[in-house]
Amino acid sequence: MWTLTTLVVTLLIATPIIFILSHIFLEPSDAWLHIKQTRLNEYIYNTVTLVFGVASLSFFLGVVPAWLVCVYNFPGRKFFEWALILPLAIPVYIMSYTYADMFSSTGLIRKIFGSDSFLLFEFKSLFGAIISFSFALYPYIYLMAKNAFKQQSVLVLGVSRLFSYSHVSIFARVALPLAFPAISAGALLVIMEVFSDYGTVSYCTTPTFTVGIFQAWYALEDSQAAMRLSAILLCPAFSLWLLRWLIIRNKKYHVDSSQFNNYRFGQISKFSRYFIFTMCSIIFFFTFVFPVGQLIYWGCQTATEVIDKNFVSLAINSIFLALSTACIALFIAIVVSYTVKIRTTRMTRYLAAISKSGYTLPAAVVAISAMTMCKWFDDSLGVLTGMILSNTLVALMFGYIVRFLAVTFEPINSGFKNVGHTVTQACFSLGSSPSRTLLVHLQMMKPYLLSALVLIFIDILKEFNLTFLVGPTFDTLATDAYSRAISDEAVPYSSCSALTIICISSFFLLFGKISLDRLGKKS
Amino acid sequence: MKIIASLLFIVLLLVPACNQKPAEGDSGKKVTIYTHRHYPSDQKLFKQFTAETGIEVVVRKSKANELIKKIEIEGEKTEADLLITVDVGRLHLAQNKGLLQGVTSETLTKNVPSHLHHKDGYWYALTKRARVVVYSKDRVKPEQLSTYEALTDAGWKGKIAVRSSSNIYNQSLLASIIVANGKEKALEWAKGVVANMERTPTGNDRDQVKEVAAGKADLAIVNTYYLGKLLNSENADEVKAGEAVKVFFPNQDGRGTHVNISGAGVTKYAKNKENAMKLLEFLTSKKAQQTFAQANYEYPVHPEVKPSELVSSWGDFKEDQVNLSELGVNNKEAVKTFDLAGWK
Numbered sequence: 001m002w003t004l005t006t007l008v009v010t011l012l013i014a015t016p017i018i019f020i021l022s023h024i025f026l027e028p029s030d031a032w033l034h035i036k037q038t039r040l041n042e043y044i045y046n047t048v049t050l051v052f053g054v055a056s057l058s059f060f061l062g063v064v065p066a067w068l069v070c071v072y073n074f075p076g077r078k079f080f081e082w083a084l085i086l087p088l089a090i091p092v093y094i095m096s097y098t099y100a101d102m103f104s105s106t107g108l109i110r111k112i113f114g115s116d117s118f119l120l121f122e123f124k125s126l127f128g129a130i131i132s133f134s135f136a137l138y139p140y141i142y143l144m145a146k147n148a149f150k151q152q153s154v155l156v157l158g159v160s161r162l163f164s165y166s167h168v169s170i171f172a173r174v175a176l177p178l179a180f181p182a183i184s185a186g187a188l189l190v191i192m193e194v195f196s197d198y199g200t201v202s203y204c205t206t207p208t209f210t211v212g213i214f215q216a217w218y219a220l221e222d223s224q225a226a227m228r229l230s231a232i233l234l235c236p237a238f239s240l241w242l243l244r245w246l247i248i249r250n251k252k253y254h255v256d257s258s259q260f261n262n263y264r265f266g267q268i269s270k271f272s273r274y275f276i277f278t279m280c281s282i283i284f285f286f287t288f289v290f291p292v293g294q295l296i297y298w299g300c301q302t303a304t305e306v307i308d309k310n311f312v313s314l315a316i317n318s319i320f321l322a323l324s325t326a327c328i329a330l331f332i333a334i335v336v337s338y339t340v341k342i343r344t345t346r347m348t349r350y351l352a353a354i355s356k357s358g359y360t361l362p363a364a365v366v367a368i369s370a371m372t373m374c375k376w377f378d379d380s381l382g383v384l385t386g387m388i389l390s391n392t393l394v395a396l397m398f399g400y401i402v403r404f405l406a407v408t409f410e411p412i413n414s415g416f417k418n419v420g421h422t423v424t425q426a427c428f429s430l431g432s433s434p435s436r437t438l439l440v441h442l443q444m445m446k447p448y449l450l451s452a453l454v455l456i457f458i459d460i461l462k463e464f465n466l467t468f469l470v471g472p473t474f475d476t477l478a479t480d481a482y483s484r485a486i487s488d489e490a491v492p493y494s495s496c497s498a499l500t501i502i503c504i505s506s507f508f509l510l511f512g513k514i515s516l517d518r519l520g521k522k523s
Numbered sequence: 524m525k526i527i528a529s530l531l532f533i534v535l536l537l538v539p540a541c542n543q544k545p546a547e548g549d550s551g552k553k554v555t556i557y558t559h560r561h562y563p564s565d566q567k568l569f570k571q572f573t574a575e576t577g578i579e580v581v582v583r584k585s586k587a588n589e590l591i592k593k594i595e596i597e598g599e600k601t602e603a604d605l606l607i608t609v610d611v612g613r614l615h616l617a618q619n620k621g622l623l624q625g626v627t628s629e630t631l632t633k634n635v636p637s638h639l640h641h642k643d644g645y646w647y648a649l650t651k652r653a654r655v656v657v658y659s660k661d662r663v664k665p666e667q668l669s670t671y672e673a674l675t676d677a678g679w680k681g682k683i684a685v686r687s688s689s690n691i692y693n694q695s696l697l698a699s700i701i702v703a704n705g706k707e708k709a710l711e712w713a714k715g716v717v718a719n720m721e722r723t724p725t726g727n728d729r730d731q732v733k734e735v736a737a738g739k740a741d742l743a744i745v746n747t748y749y750l751g752k753l754l755n756s757e758n759a760d761e762v763k764a765g766e767a768v769k770v771f772f773p774n775q776d777g778r779g780t781h782v783n784i785s786g787a788g789v790t791k792y793a794k795n796k797e798n799a800m801k802l803l804e805f806l807t808s809k810k811a812q813q814t815f816a817q818a819n820y821e822y823p824v825h826p827e828v829k830p831s832e833l834v835s836s837w838g839d840f841k842e843d844q845v846n847l848s849e850l851g852v853n854n855k856e857a858v859k860t861f862d863l864a865g866w867k
Contacts (some may be wrong), residue, residue: 104730105737106760115737117636124725205725205867215689219858220590221616301757364589371596378600391602418652436651468585469593473555483561483584489727489749492757493563 001433009332010351016352016402017368020361021234023227031220032228035212047208050129050201054194055187057134061287062141063183065280067171070149073159074273080280082513083144086285088139088455089505091462094200094481094498097491098291100124100203110293129204133194135287140484141186143451144410149175151418160193174275184244185410190408192359193236199486209233210362223368230365237360241353292502298495306496315500318476322460322468325397329456330449332401333408338438341416342424359406364437364463370399370470395469403466404459408452415448416441423467447516454512459507477501553579557594558607559587560785564818566649578798587613594622601793604799606812607649607787610691612698614646614786615851623788626800638844639784639824646788648847649806652746652823652839654696654781655766657732659701659741670774671781672701674742676713683716684731684740687724688861692746695783696732698853703846705776706856715866724867729761743768751820751833771842774862779841783850787820809813 035043069081087095102108103123105115113119152175160170176183194208201208207215207253210233217226256272302418336352358366381388389395419441427437442449464478476495484494558565561584569580583590587608594601595619606623608614617623618641625643632640639648656668667678674683686693702710721740731743732753753765772780787806789799805811812823817831829835 034859034862038859100726100730103652105733111760122722124730125723202687202689203726207689207867211689215858217592218586219689219694220855223592298617356799364586367589368592368596371593375596375598375600390597390600465585465589468583469589472582473581473583478533478856479584484563489729490752 002335002339003343003345006336006348007351010336010348010355012398013332013355013358013402013405015075015350015359017234017361018372019369019372020227020365021150021231024231026224026228027223028228029225031225034220034227035216035225039207039212039215043207043212045211046126046201046206047195049126050133050206050208051191051194053126053130054137055191058129058138058141058190059183061138061159061185061283062186063132063145063176063179063298064144066142066145067149067175068276068280070146071167072268072274072276074268074280076277076280080284082509083284083288084142084280085139086284086506087136087510088458089502090136090288090291091478091481091498091501092132092193093203094295094494095136095291095480096123096128096200096203097485097494098294099132100128101491102290102294106418121289124204126204128134128205129201129206131134132200132204133190135189137190137193139285140189140455141183141252141412143422143455144182144186145179146415147180147414147451151252152178153430156408166182175377181248182245182410182414184247188237188240188244189359189407189410191240195233195237195360196362198362199482200363203486213365214364217318227368230361234357236351236361237357241356249283292499295495295499295502299499302493303496306493311496313477314477314480314497315504317474318461318478318501319504321393321396321476322457325400325460326453326457328397329401329405329408330412330453333405333452334438334442334449337409337412338415338441342434342437355402356406356409359400359404361403363403363463364401364469366399367466367469370395372464374470375396391470391472393471399466400460400463403463404456407455407459411448411452412445415445415452418448419444428456450512450515454508457508461501461505477504532771543580552577552798553581553582554795555583556604556605556787556799556800556802557583557584557585557603557609558592559590559609560607562710562819564814567818568806568811568814571811573803575805576801578801579803588616591617591620593672594790595620601792602794603790604793604795605787605789605802606834607785609785610695610850611646611648611690611786611847612695612854614641614788614853615848615854617788618645619851622752622791624791624796626792626796626803628790628800628804630804631800631807632734634804634812634825635659636824636826639847640641640786641788641848646786647803647807648784648786648824650785650815650819651824651842652692652748652783652785653772653842654692654744654746654783656771656773657735657743657750658771659735659738660769662738662769663741665769665771666744668771668773668779670714671696673773674744675712675719677719679719679742681719681721682741683719684721684734685716685724686727686731688858688866692728692783692863693866694854694857695850696744697857698850699845700845701853701856701860702795702849703843706860709857710860710864713860715864717816717864717866732768734762736767740850747822747834747837748820751831754833755820770837772838774809774843775841777822778845779843782822784824784847 013270065084066078071076100123103120109117109119156174157170160174165173196210198210213226213229216229217223231302260441340348340352371390374395377389423440423444427440462478464482465475467479477500481494481497481501485491569582573580590606594603594606606617623645625645627644630765631647635647640747658668697709697713699737700712721734726746727751731745732750734740734745745798747770750765750770753761756762774780787803789796793799807825809825809828813830815821816823816828820834822830822832822834
């Protein structure tokens, strides 16, 4: 029963991806040969540099503060612990447009420092792209790393202290390797998001492989070649997941869930405390306060023109759509992860892996394959001439889930891991049915469910391409922000929508945080 | 159980709440457009149209290529009645794929001059965009400028700002050069401009103007309406940047300045063909054309409608009279030429 449901669900989600993968066997077209001859090297070079740059920078921005808020007491620790998640609320392209404008010859930096300042540099470059992605995406790594550090056994860290390891070497030699599964999962999410992006890299003129996909499709008018390139794009993503799996497979990562008190190093010097405080402040300032401040300034300028009664319905649409899809996605992820846990069959595991890879694909490509599937479904019903599935909310939600399911898997998997095998075994040996056992698990992993829900909610709230193409014709905050910022080249006018996205996301993050705290107190 | 139940409950509650699909049924009073134009002024025009005719306008926005692919996938069942793009190349592509149908009416031929619509009525221009050279008021004299071709002169080395070749406006410009001078000359031209570029192409048209205003480049190749938008910006510095440059219309002694269009075509399987034509007639009418001209600083296509005051102040100019379909035909070639020339 469980296996069957999971098979059906994952198969459904994997189908659009398998549809794209099927293009890998097509004959190479003219467009592909042209790209190969002229620009492929550039695309690959940019992609590799960008991925490497973003992974390193966001690793630093994510892991270091996560460690600091977990083990040290310093002024503002509680504030930073959740505030450093906030940049996740800013869509990457808004981050890049805002920064590019601030550093342009008509922007804020010139106003403050004058036009000869060394601070004025060309932001729309590979460097700028690395900054934009890292600033907006590092919270994935931060979140996962923070959870991992918190769960690390007090004993392990205590023993390390007994061996009189320095703080730094405990971090580098004990804590970091132990947190590898979580941190690498976060980093992979970041990398996949870099792979799939088109808007930011094309604005920063850092043509990556994805730009090649769109070059083939838009300019060379060959959507088949685009599908083929997308299929190729899946390979590095698959290999990275495989690599991670190979590394962690044979190691036992013990989680000491009996210890809720997390380990703190004793008092540190006043200087260290303020040093840590300054560092966290700088990170928070540049990744959130600075860009949001600029958006607020623009928002004040343009609000009277942009905000009308439609704007409210825009916001309501967006919240409802993102929330309901997030709930469905969470439900699917729970069922799939649970089945993989209790009924390990190869088939389900592979399908689950494939259904995760949608996160690597550009949204427009996912949209095409989702539309093709819906059309195929409508046609096979045949009798009616109308459209049953195409252009409906169901189709749109399906598209979202295909694209974003990966985000929910990681927290839920670690949730199940954290509950531990003993609980599962105890349930089953006491004769509890699988569904009852699942409920027992869910009760114990509420924080993880909540973080999965919030993560996918925010991702859906920021998505515009699928909304444009797959669903019924209506606007969301993200489509509005995109239309104004990119199509109309009027970034200030997109600030109201962008800010509303950021506010809603921040609210949900805060809500998640508060209810987590409450849960923690109860237990 | 509680968690699952509450999840399902939320979903059930929310689905109908956001299902705000316009009521179906009275299809006589509806027209669905797929549009690449995301300008707020267009929304106002659609509202006006609904107020005048009682026909509801359903708008789906995205990029032209994606919309064309959508119409292709949807086939006979497509909801699209009218496809609006921001360049002629995409209209040509849609027509080539058999997604459009030819329509004509007296009003349409009266509103849109013959070189601005397909001869069988597959598409009609809504607005014109001129791709011009803007130059620094202080450092460049207009006498130094003449043609697009002259931009490759060694004297401009390191002085030209222009955006990336993935941009459709650049592609159309190169397509027009291919039509005028042939493939080889076009490749030489592209290489020549690349050699004169001030930096690796980046940013959008507004950014190129700012580059000239900041003194980093002397010339920029841009669409006129972006200059109009800069000059009317909320940001005083942007206005200053716009004021630092002047417009030059190239090739006035030859074939004329390159002009692209934003245009619309009725889809082949349009369910509301009549309404689509009504909308097309409305959008090319004097009144709507005035809105296009005033709100977005584009050149109107209606012969009796004047451009906005600001746009007129840049002067009249001779347009390249190339058959616009030719630009569509040569678009792919243009893209390949850019790649060969190393224009990023």
